[in-house]
Amino acid sequence: MNLTTLAGRPLLKSFITARSEGVPRGIVFTEGQEWSEQRRFALRNLRDFGFGTKTMEGKVQEEVRVLLEKFQENEGKPIQVRNVFNAAVVNALWSIMFGERLDQEEPEVKDAINRIASTFEESNILANLAMFIPIIGQISPKLSGYMKMVEEAIPLNNFMKKQIESHNKHYEEDQPRDFVDAYTDEVKNTTDPKSSFHPKHNEMLFALLDLFVAGSETTSTTLSWMCAYLIRHPQVQHKLQEEIDQVVGKERLPALADRPSMPYTEAVISEVLRYSSIVPMVMHKASEDLEFHGFFIPKDTIVLPNFYDAHFDEAAWGDPQNFRPERFLNEDVTFFQTFVITRSGELPNLVPHVGFSLSPKPFEMILKRR
Numbered sequence: 001m002n003l004t005t006l007a008g009r010p011l012l013k014s015f016i017t018a019r020s021e022g023v024p025r026g027i028v029f030t031e032g033q034e035w036s037e038q039r040r041f042a043l044r045n046l047r048d049f050g051f052g053t054k055t056m057e058g059k060v061q062e063e064v065r066v067l068l069e070k071f072q073e074n075e076g077k078p079i080q081v082r083n084v085f086n087a088a089v090v091n092a093l094w095s096i097m098f099g100e101r102l103d104q105e106e107p108e109v110k111d112a113i114n115r116i117a118s119t120f121e122e123s124n125i126l127a128n129l130a131m132f133i134p135i136i137g138q139i140s141p142k143l144s145g146y147m148k149m150v151e152e153a154i155p156l157n158n159f160m161k162k163q164i165e166s167h168n169k170h171y172e173e174d175q176p177r178d179f180v181d182a183y184t185d186e187v188k189n190t191t192d193p194k195s196s197f198h199p200k201h202n203e204m205l206f207a208l209l210d211l212f213v214a215g216s217e218t219t220s221t222t223l224s225w226m227c228a229y230l231i232r233h234p235q236v237q238h239k240l241q242e243e244i245d246q247v248v249g250k251e252r253l254p255a256l257a258d259r260p261s262m263p264y265t266e267a268v269i270s271e272v273l274r275y276s277s278i279v280p281m282v283m284h285k286a287s288e289d290l291e292f293h294g295f296f297i298p299k300d301t302i303v304l305p306n307f308y309d310a311h312f313d314e315a316a317w318g319d320p321q322n323f324r325p326e327r328f329l330n331e332d333v334t335f336f337q338t339f340v341i342t343r344s345g346e347l348p349n350l351v352p353h354v355g356f357s358l359s360p361k362p363f364e365m366i367l368k369r370r
């Protein structure tokens with residue numbers, strides 16, 4: 001079996017009808033040639049315009065500075081953690097896609113970000129089921145949250161269309177400033193009508209929506225979980241700060257080049273991703289008949305890889321219920337820069353809110369200078 005055999009996606013009829021007139025478009029909801037072309041292009045160009053590179057580093061550092069100033073102003077006061085990281089994450093992503101920060105004071109921008117956040121939040125496990133068993137969505141559209149995702153599709157499309165139109169007023173052929181320009185060039189240079197980049201498909205809107213929706217909420221929710229765990233596990237926070245002090249010090253921001261010298265920090269991030277498992281299951285479909293561990297899976301069967309179970313499998317982890325970053329270290333290395341994160345009132349509840357993603361229930365934290 002090769003990996004792409006399970007890379008198909010089931011058709012989410014109501015959502016796809018509202019979003020792209022019944023035909024899957026973009027990266028997340030497509031399959032086959034379209035998925036592979038769009039995914040390859042996105043990966044290559046996100047890298048070219050900074051994702052995971054030095055250019056990205058500068059953009060992330062700028063956002064970290066703004067966030068630190070905000071934290072500084074609120075030092076010692078309870079901070080509502082829900083959505084506290086959204087602006088920084090959205091800005092970093094937006095500057096790669098559109099070459100500039102997003103003005104988050106603009107009512108339309110605030111509205112779009114809130115729509116994404118509430119879609120993730122107001123959906124529950126029934127929404128996941130409603131995607132495959134449409135009768136659930138019909139019997140309890142509000143309860144399942146699936147209708148929320150369908151209802152938000154058009155306003156989000158309109159928001160993104162307007163952003164693309166405004167950005168393209170300054171477009172110059174073959175002079176890509178950012179991901180959107182590179183995409184526009186690719187469309188202009190594509191004459192093969194079978195290619196998903198051919199102008200008749202109007203794919204860019206959906207590829208951008210996918211990156212924006214899939215990249216923003218996931219990253220900021222993961223950062224919120226990190227704060228919750230560090231409050232509950234002060235000894236982990238202490239060890240993390242020791243490593244940062246030794247490798248980075250307090251005079252500058254951490255950089256990508258520090259990564260190889262920061263195994264404990266890396267281990268904490270891995271443990272946060274394992275323990276939070278914010279996307280517990282994802283929708284896939286068998287694109288052909290296949291055998292898996294002795295089971296026959298016919299073509300078009302919906303397959304839901306259960307990441308949550310894998311992350312909490314006792315056979316694999318021994319003590320999966322313990323938040324223990326050391327499990328990702330080969331040796332016990334003892335190693336946060338400006339602030340200590342502490343509780344404000346009750347300890348954060350580690351039982352997640354179950355929506356499309358698993359997010360922390362609202363909690364407050366207090367930051368103190370150390």
Ligand code: HEM
Nearest residue numbers: 027028029039210211214215216218219222278279282283
């Ligand atoms: C901590 C942050 C993140 C987490 C936990 C996360 C998690 C995931 C998961 C579990 C999937 C499903 C994989 C599958 O279908 O097998 C996924 C897919 C995807 N993610 Fe992320 N993600 C994160 C950040 C991002 C960012 C920053 C971006 C954009 C720059 C992004 C863009 C995407 C896209 C486009 C897909 C669909 C890929 C495909 O269909 O091949 N994600 N993500």
